[in-house]
Amino acid sequence: MKIGPKAGLLAPSFSLQGTDGTTYVVDGPREKAVLVNFWASWCDPCKEEAPELNTMATKYKDVLDIYGINVSSQDYKPNAERFIKKYGLVFPVMFDVKDEVYSKYNGAVFPTNVLIDKNGVISEIILGILSPEELEKKIIKLTES
Template identity: 60%
Template sequence: MKRNLYIWAGILLLIGFAFWQTSNKEGGVSIQNVFQPDKPLPTETGAKAGLLAPPFELKGLENKEETYRVGGTREKALLLNFWASWCDPCKMEAASLNLLAKNYKDKLDVYGVNVTKYDTEKDAKQFVDTFKLQFPILTDEDGAVYDLYKGMAFPTNVLIDKNGVIQEIILGILTEEELEKKVEALVKK
C-alpha cells in the first residue's frame, strides 16, 4: 500500500514536470549552474548547481563488497543517475547512459543510483540485466542519498565536475543528443 502511494506520488510529480517542461525546448527541467571557472571553488556543500556535491558512500548492487564514494575532487567528471526500475523515462534513458559511459570512459564516470527505498533489489537487478547497463550501479537502500540530493523525480541526473562541484541537475529525461552536449561541456571543465 505504501509503495503504491510512492509510485502514484512519483507519477504525479513526473506529470507535473512534463507540463512544466512544455516551455523548456530541451525537454528536461534543468537547474543551470551559475558557477564560473575563474572564481575560487565553493566551500559550501549542497544539492544545488555551483555548490560542492554532498559526499556519500554506497555499495554496489552486484558486488556488496565494493564501495563507491562521491564528494571532493576526482580524476574524472561524474554523472549521477538516480533511477527506479518501474520508471518508464528511466527505461527510455538507459541506452543513452550506456553510450555515454562507453564513449566518455576516459573522462567521465557514470554511476547509476537505484533508489531501492522505492524499488526492490530484485527488480533493480532485472532492470540492469534487461538494459545491459555497463556502468556501476549503486543501491540507496534507505533513500538517504536521494534525500541528500533533494530528489524529486525519476530520473534525476546530477552533473559533477572534476573539482566535485555540481554543474547541473536535470529532472526528467533529455534527448540523447541534448544529454551528450551537456556531458561534452562537463568533461571540458
C-alpha cells in the first residue's frame, strides 16, 4: 500500500527551475503559505481556473505564493508555453519534466491544488476545480492560520 501526502503531513520537498530561471523550493517552514497548482495545457478546468489563480496571486501576494507546475509528461511543451502566454500567468511556472514532483504528491487529476501552510504542512489537497469563491475562502483560511 502506497501512502502519500495528505492534510496534516509535511509537504514533500521539491526544487524546480521556473520559466524565469529562478529556482523555486518547497521544503519545510517558509515566510508565506503556498498553493502548488499541477496543470496541463489541454485541461479545460485548468483553463477555467487560470484567471482565478492570477487574481489570487495578485490579491494575496504578501501572504501567499502560487507555484504552477506543468506536468510535462502529460503535455507538449510548446502548448504549455502558449497556455502560459495566453493566460498571462503572473505566478512562477515550472516544468516537471520527469514527473518527480507530481509523483511525490500522488498526482492523479488536473488540476490538483495543494495548499501548504507556513510551517510546510499540507492544509488540503484539492482535486479538480472549485468555484472562485470556494477557492478564495480556502486561501483566506490557509493564510490566516
